[in-house]
Amino acid sequence: MSTPKPEATLALNGSLPRHRRTYSIGELARMFEVTPRTIRFYEQEGLLAPERRGQTRIYHEKDRVRLKLTLRGKRLGFSLAEIREVIEMYDAMPDGNARQLRRLLEILADKRNNMERQLEDIRLMQRELDDVETRAREVLERLGHH
Amino acid sequence: MSTPKPEATLALNGSLPRHRRTYSIGELARMFEVTPRTIRFYEQEGLLAPERRGQTRIYHEKDRVRLKLTLRGKRLGFSLAEIREVIEMYDAMPDGNARQLRRLLEILADKRNNMERQLEDIRLMQRELDDVETRAREVLERLGHH
DNA sequence: CAACCACTTTACGTTAACGTCAACGTCGTC
DNA sequence: GACGACGTTGACGTTAACGTAAAGTGGTTG
Incomplete structure (x- = not known):
C-alpha cells in the first residue's frame, strides 16, 4: 500500500496468460460493444454467474466465453431462454x-x-x-x- | 347459382397458371404458417398492399412473394422496418x-x-x-x- | 477531503411484433 | 333462417430485451 510500484491492479492485466485474467463489467461491455446493463440482465436471466468480490462482479475467462457465445446465439436469432437452456444442460x-x-x-x-x-x-x-x-x-x- | 357445377369459386384456383392466381388472407396464412393477424400487421407496417374487393383483401402473386421475402428477412434477424425500407426503395x-x-x-x-x-x-x-x-x-x- | 469515477440495486419505461377479444358483415348450406 | 366458416376493424394485452433514472457504495487522485 505504501510502495508506489506501478501496480495499477487493473492496468496490470495487460499481458497476463489469458487464463488468469479477470474482467470488470465495464471492460467486458466495451469489449463486446454492449452496455453493462445488458450484461447484468444476462446474469439475471441465468446466462452468466460471475464471481463476486464484495458487491462488484468479477468475470473470468469462462464468463467471457459464455458472453461471446450468447451474443453469437443472439445474432443467429436465438432467444435468451433457448441459449440458457443449452448452457444449463451443457453445465449439467x-x-x-x-x-x-x-x-x-x-x-x-x-x-x-x-x-x-x-x-x-x-x-x-x-x-x-x-x-x-x-x-x-x-x-x-x-x-x-x- | 342454379347449376350445380363443381365451381367452388375457391377450390377452382387449384390448377391455374401461378400468375393469375389470387389468395385469401387465410390461404396465405396457412401457406406460410402465420396467422391472419400477422399478415394484416405487415400491411399496416407498409410491407404489403393487397387489392381490395369491397372490404376483403385479395392477394396476388406479387403480394405472396413479398410476404415470402419478408418472412425470410425475419428469419435472418432483420426488423420489419429494415425490410420495409428495402422494399420501398426497390419499388421506387x-x-x-x-x-x-x-x-x-x-x-x-x-x-x-x-x-x-x-x-x-x-x-x-x-x-x-x-x-x-x-x-x-x-x-x-x-x-x-x- | 472533495471530487470523480466505476460499480451497485431497485424500479419504472420503452419498443417491436404480434395475440386476443369484441362486435360486426357475408357467404354457402342444411 | 339459423349456423358455421371466414372476413373485417378497433382496441387493449403481452412478451422479450433491454433503456433510463434515482440513490447509494468504494476506491483513487489532485
Whole structure:
C-alpha cells in the first residue's frame, strides 16, 4: 500500500496468460460493444454467474466465453431462454442422466436444422441482393448517360 | 347459382397458371404458417398492399412473394422496418434519383456484411454444436456401459 | 477531503411484433 | 333462417430485451 510500484491492479492485466485474467463489467461491455446493463440482465436471466468480490462482479475467462457465445446465439436469432437452456444442460452434462442428455441431443439437432435453413435463406437472400444491386446499377448507369 | 357445377369459386384456383392466381388472407396464412393477424400487421407496417374487393383483401402473386421475402428477412434477424425500407426503395427504383439509388446500394452492402458475419457465426456455432454433441454422446456411452 | 469515477440495486419505461377479444358483415348450406 | 366458416376493424394485452433514472457504495487522485 505504501510502495508506489506501478501496480495499477487493473492496468496490470495487460499481458497476463489469458487464463488468469479477470474482467470488470465495464471492460467486458466495451469489449463486446454492449452496455453493462445488458450484461447484468444476462446474469439475471441465468446466462452468466460471475464471481463476486464484495458487491462488484468479477468475470473470468469462462464468463467471457459464455458472453461471446450468447451474443453469437443472439445474432443467429436465438432467444435468451433457448441459449440458457443449452448452457444449463451443457453445465449439467457430466452428471446428467440419460434423459437429459437425449433431450440435449434433440435440442442440438433442432439448432442444426435451424442453421441449415438459415444457410439456405442466406444463399437466397444473397441472390436477391445481387439482383437488386444489378438493377440499381443499371438505372444509375442510364442516369449517368442522361 | 342454379347449376350445380363443381365451381367452388375457391377450390377452382387449384390448377391455374401461378400468375393469375389470387389468395385469401387465410390461404396465405396457412401457406406460410402465420396467422391472419400477422399478415394484416405487415400491411399496416407498409410491407404489403393487397387489392381490395369491397372490404376483403385479395392477394396476388406479387403480394405472396413479398410476404415470402419478408418472412425470410425475419428469419435472418432483420426488423420489419429494415425490410420495409428495402422494399420501398426497390419499388421506387425505376424513377428513383441518384441519391436514392446510392443509398440503396449502401443498404445492400450493409446487408451483405451482415450475411457474411452470419455465415461465419453459423460455421462457428456448428463447430460448437459438434463439440457439445460429441461430449454428450461420450457421456451417454459411458452410462450405457454402467 | 472533495471530487470523480466505476460499480451497485431497485424500479419504472420503452419498443417491436404480434395475440386476443369484441362486435360486426357475408357467404354457402342444411 | 339459423349456423358455421371466414372476413373485417378497433382496441387493449403481452412478451422479450433491454433503456433510463434515482440513490447509494468504494476506491483513487489532485
